Amino acid sequence: MRLLLLLLLTLSLFQFGNAQNQVPQIENVQTSYSDNILNLSFDVIDAENDLVDITFSAGDDGDLELNLDVSNATGDLGTNLTPGAGKSISWDFSNYSGFAPDFRIMITVDDNQPVDFQALANEIDSQELLNFLTAIEGIRHRNTGATQLSSVQNLIRSEFESSGLETTTQIFGFGGYTAENIIGRMIGTADMTNCVIIDAHYDSVFDSPGADDNASGVSGVLESLRVLSGYSFDKSIKFIGFDLEEDGLAGSNHYALNLNPSETTVAVLNYEMIGYYSNQPNSQTIPPGFGTIFPAQVSQINANNNRGDFIAVSADLNSTAISAAFQNAAAYYVPGLTSYALDIPVNSTLVPDLRRSDHASFWDVGIPAIMISDGANFRNPFYHEPEDTIGSLDTTFMAQVVRATTITAAQLAGIRHAATYWEDVGLMNSARSPQKCQFQLSPNPTKEYFRLFSNECAMTDLTITIRDVNGRMIKELQINGSDQEIVADISDLIPGFYSVQISSSNFDTTEKLIVQ
Incomplete structure (x- = not known):
């Protein structure tokens, strides 16, 4: 009996010691202002009652960087503060009152605990992926599937907005069609003008429901967002749904050629078909010339009887560090996932089969990017066919891929065990009349x-x-x-x-x- 009690006590202590520390929460934020003083009240919740650091920053509404002088802000700011209700911050913005200020404000609460990357990876849920797949599957072509295309655009936009992202739509013309790149920005807390992109294209070819191509990729973006939205990051993270990938990468090309010069994209992780898995021999074919360019990888695939049971990560000469980060994340946190790095040792234009998705638009402007793919038509027999449906996909495999990708993005962006709240606050200058005009x-x-x-x-x-x-x-x-x-x-x-x-x-x- 004593031995049983000792074992139970030991197990209890082990479980307690290994329980995931919860990220603090910022709740019930209220803003008001008078006499050029901005007042904020809020509650800080920390499940373990850890001491927290609270910081405040501000910038012009819509600016990439929050760089206004807030050194005169007072209240519950600083290090080693006790969490609880009724926190407050006051900021005298008199120095900016002559500009009819519309401010973007940010509160960050950090309990300085380490991030449990394994627990983060385990949050990726195959059922959530299936739910997204079910909502997205269907012809999403501007001519033959406009209704489903619009529905998926609205889904992406809604997920971005409900997750607290700064959500914008980049609109451009393509023939008679108005294309939409849907962008959700998770604003960084330190290097906010540097960003990591997680993307996928949401359109399909004209006669395919596009479950693998590329509802699987969009589901990956949304599931990565679901998990990462509970944390804060030094850098910003952009989640992007690209339009018109099936039309010569038109959406990502437009984005890459119209970058904000004040923003630096440090890494792009492009989901391109991540759901088809087969452990049957000879289910994976090898593109022509790959045996010469990637001899070690092809040899391993051949030794495994050419089974399509792995994920391929493609990188150009400028992107091998991101590829290595993915391989490390997969090996350490998703050991059940087999991943092959296809680091192109020559100019990527000489390997056209690895340029068939939106990452290539970034390669062409010198931005590091990787394509994460199940191999498309070299594995999936239903590529661009009406049979590309959810029933042919493996959500367990998808979850493994999304776990490795999500960890990679989190590490590249500088994840923090912290909560962030931001808001655009419009403060009408007293010198201005509230007159409403329509033009x-x-x-x-x-x-x-x-x-x-x-x-x-x-x-x-x-x-x-x-x-x-x-x-x-x-x-x-x-x-x-x-x-x-x-x-x-x-x-x-x-x-x-x-x-x-x-x-x-x-x-x-x-x-x-x-x-x-």
């Missing part, structure tokens, strides 16, 4: 110019500011005097989606503009 831009969409007019507000002494989808100012026009109609020349703008801010001493409003 019309015509034509819209347009190519060369647009006319600006309003039947509600005087067109007197206006500032017109044009910004791209990343919030970067592209052009500013000063209109002095008064006129009933203003014509703005935009012939120098590249095709894309823009915001047009129209402001004066009496109003400030923003309209949307599409340049074709």
Whole structure:
């Protein structure tokens, strides 16, 4: 009996000592302001009641970086603070009050505990992946599957927004179709202008439900997000659903060629078909020439009777460090996953079979990127066919792949055992009237110019500011005097989606503009 009690006590202590420490939570945030003082109240919850560090930062609404001076902020700030309800921060923003400030604020609460990467990996759930797959499967082509395409766009956008991401849509024209790259940014806490991207394309070919190609990849993005959204990161993480991959990588090409120069993409992890698995002999074929370029990997596949039971990770000359990070994460935290690194030792254009997805758009502009893939038509017999359905996929294998990818992204982005809260706070300058105005831009969409007019507000002494989808100012026009109609020349703008801010001493409003 004593031995049984001792064993039970030992087991209890072991379980307690190995229980995952919970990330602190920020709840019930309230903001208010008066006399150029911004006041915040909030609760800090820590399941283990660990002491926490609380920091506050602020920037202009929409800016990539929160770099305003908040050194005069007071309240529950600093290190080794006790968690609990009724925390408060006050910030005197008088130095910025002359600019009709709209601020982005951030609170970070860190209990300085180590991240349990194995526990994080184990949070990836094959049932969650199946749920996403079920919602996404179906023809997602702009001509033959527009309804499902729109439904999946809305799903991605909804998941991004409900996870607290800064969510934007990069719109561009493709023939008569308005394409959408859907972008969700998890804002970093330190190096926020550096970002890691996790992406997948969400479109399909015209006659396939595209379960493996590429509902599996989109499901991977959303499941990575579900788990990572419970943490904070030094760098920002962008989760992206690319449109038009099946049309010459048009979506990712547009994104890669229109990068914000103030932002640095340090790594791209591209999910491209991650659900087809087979342990049957000769279920994996080898692309021509691979035996010469990747002799060790091909030899191992041959020795395993050419079974399609592994994930392939492709990297160009600039991306081998990311590939190595993935291999290390898989080996240590997902030992049941067989992964082969296909590090291309030559210019990637000489290996076209490894350039058939959105990672190649980043390779072409010098950004490190990897493709994570089950091999497409070299394994999946239903590639681009009506039979590419959920029933042919293995969600256990998918979960293993997503675990390795998620750990890789977390390590590259600098994961913290911390919670972050951010909010865009609009503070109307007292010198401005709350007058509401509606303007019309015509034509819209347009190519060369647009006319600006309003039947509600005087067109007197206006500032017109044009910004791209990343919030970067592209052009500013000063209109002095008064006129009933203003014509703005935009012939120098590249095709894309823009915001047009129209402001004066009496109003400030923003309209949307599409340049074709």
